[in-house]
Amino acid sequence: MSTESATGSGDAGITVTPDAADEAISLLEGESMDTDVAGLRLFVQQGGCAGLSYGMRFDNEPEDDDTVVEQHGLRVFVDPASINYIGGSTLAYEGGLQGAGFHVENPNATSSCGCGESFRT
Numbered sequence: 001m002s003t004e005s006a007t008g009s010g011d012a013g014i015t016v017t018p019d020a021a022d023e024a025i026s027l028l029e030g031e032s033m034d035t036d037v038a039g040l041r042l043f044v045q046q047g048g049c050a051g052l053s054y055g056m057r058f059d060n061e062p063e064d065d066d067t068v069v070e071q072h073g074l075r076v077f078v079d080p081a082s083i084n085y086i087g088g089s090t091l092a093y094e095g096g097l098q099g100a101g102f103h104v105e106n107p108n109a110t111s112s113c114g115c116g117e118s119f120r121t
Contacts, residue, residue: 013087014042014069014076020093020102021072028058037061039068039075042091042104044082052085054104 024040041059044052062068062077069076076091090105 013067014078015090016069016071016074016076017090017092018072019095020091021074023093023095023102024074031058033058033060035073035075037075039077040091041077041079042082042086043079044085054086056102 025035028035028038028040038058038060039062041055041057043055045055046052059077062075063079065080066077067080067083069078078086085108086104086106088107091102092105093102094100
């Protein structure tokens with residue numbers, strides 16, 4: 001398992017904005033999960049109108065081969081296959097009446113669908 005600190009993101013890492021970390025930690029705590037061990041899993045799966053789509057879920061702990069990024073008190077777990085597609089990305093959160101939620105700003109995406117939920121590299 002590789003781990004990155006709050007200051008390093010690098011090409012293979014994920015950057016987490018403070019708002020995204022705060023929201024995810026709040027949701028983790030709402031699920032009574034230990035934020036010192038548990039985290040947000042960010043992954044890529046087949047699907048969506050552009051070919052690949054992002055997925056997120058909470059996990060109690062990372063897998064042995066995960067990249068683990070810890071920023072702003074949030075642990076993010078990314079499997080080896082997904083890191084190839086989303087390494088260097090930023091996980092952000094935007095609130096508001098319309099379109100509130102997490103989104104991935106992916107510099108590896110060569111195109112994306114109109115809704116921004118799927119992409120192609």
